[in-house]
Amino acid sequence: MNKTHPQRNGGVATFGSMESSGKRGCCHGCGARGGCTWRLLCLSALALLVLAAALASGLALALLPRAPxxxxxxxxxxxxxxxxxxxxxxxxxxxxxxxxxxxxxxxxxxxxxxxxxxxxxxxxxxxxxxxxxxxxxxxxxCDGMNDCGDCSDETWSLAACPPCGQDWWSCSPVHFEFCSCIPRRLCQDGIQHCLGWSDELACTA
Ligand SMILES: [Ca+2]
Ligand SMILES: [Ca+2]
Structure with missing residues (x-):
């Protein structure tokens, strides 16, 4: 009594055709004993190709000259x-x-x-x-301080500073730290900052 497994013949025929096509091409074969070896190999190769392409793209972007x-x-x-x-x-x-x-x-x-x-x-x-x-x-x-040493950052036409703001007192200072304005907090502090003493006599904080 020969038993014919209903799926066996069909399965063999199917495996045979897939296996042969798998060897011809790629990613279509799935051998019964090989456990889809070809398919796995092909998928791995594809994954490696995708990874390599991504790495190459990243490298190319990194090497491109960047705009300032x-x-x-x-x-x-x-x-x-x-x-x-x-x-x-x-x-x-x-x-x-x-x-x-x-x-x-x-x-x-x-x-x-x-x-x-x-x-x-x-x-x-x-x-x-x-x-x-x-x-x-x-x-x-134009921050009120003599940073250049010659006041060119505060008073010269090169700097084009606006007039002293409301927090500053305009005068001719004696301290080299300032140029043409002194902070109003220095008014009437008992120390002469302006050549004409206006910071002590006229200025109010
Ligand atoms: Ca300055
Ligand atoms: Ca810094």
């Missing part, structure tokens, strides 16, 4: 600033290359930026004093 990033921004108190990589954080100009990381990833202290000051800095961060050998950060221009 616009770092200009306005920091608090309307100061000229440096825009961090997050495109949100705006660091005041004088915080760049001060050896303190202020951007999340420290891009304000990178060697590329700080290696050859001031030439390595973006131009908008630098103010050149009337003395060609001196420079200050852009946010030190």
């Amino acid at each position: 990033v616009n770092r200009f921004c306005t920091a608090p108190n309307n100061k000229t600033g440096f825009l961090c990589d997050d495109r949100v954080t705006c660091v005041p100009a004088s915080w760049v290359c001060d050896r303190v990381s202020n951007c999340r990833n420290g891009e304000d202290e990178q060697e590329q930026l700080c290696g050859d000051l001031p030439h390595s800095l973006p131009g908008h961060l630098v103010f050149h004093c009337s003395n060609p050998r001196s420079w200050v950060y852009a946010d030190q221009k």
Whole structure:
């Protein structure tokens, strides 16, 4: 008595055709004893190809020359600033290359930026004093302090500073720290700051 398994003949025929086609092509064969070896091999090869393509794309993108990033921004108190990589954080100009990381990833202290000051800095961060050998950060221009040493960051036409604000007293100072305005908090503090004593005689805080 021969028993014929209803699925066996069909299965053999099916396996046979799939196996032969699997050897001809790829990812179609599934041998009964091989446990879908060809299919697994083909799928693995495909996965490797996809992975390799993804890696190659990433590498190509990394090697592409990047367009210069616009770092200009306005920091608090309307100061000229440096825009961090997050495109949100705006660091005041004088915080760049001060050896303190202020951007999340420290891009304000990178060697590329700080290696050859001031030439390595973006131009908008630098103010050149009337003395060609001196420079200050852009946010030190018109801040009331004599950072250039010759007041060219405060009074000269190069700086084009607005008149003293309401928190300042306009006079001719004697302290080299200031140029043409002194903070009103220094008025009537018992110390002469203005050449004509106006900070002690006329100014009210
Ligand atoms: Ca810094
Ligand atoms: Ca200044």
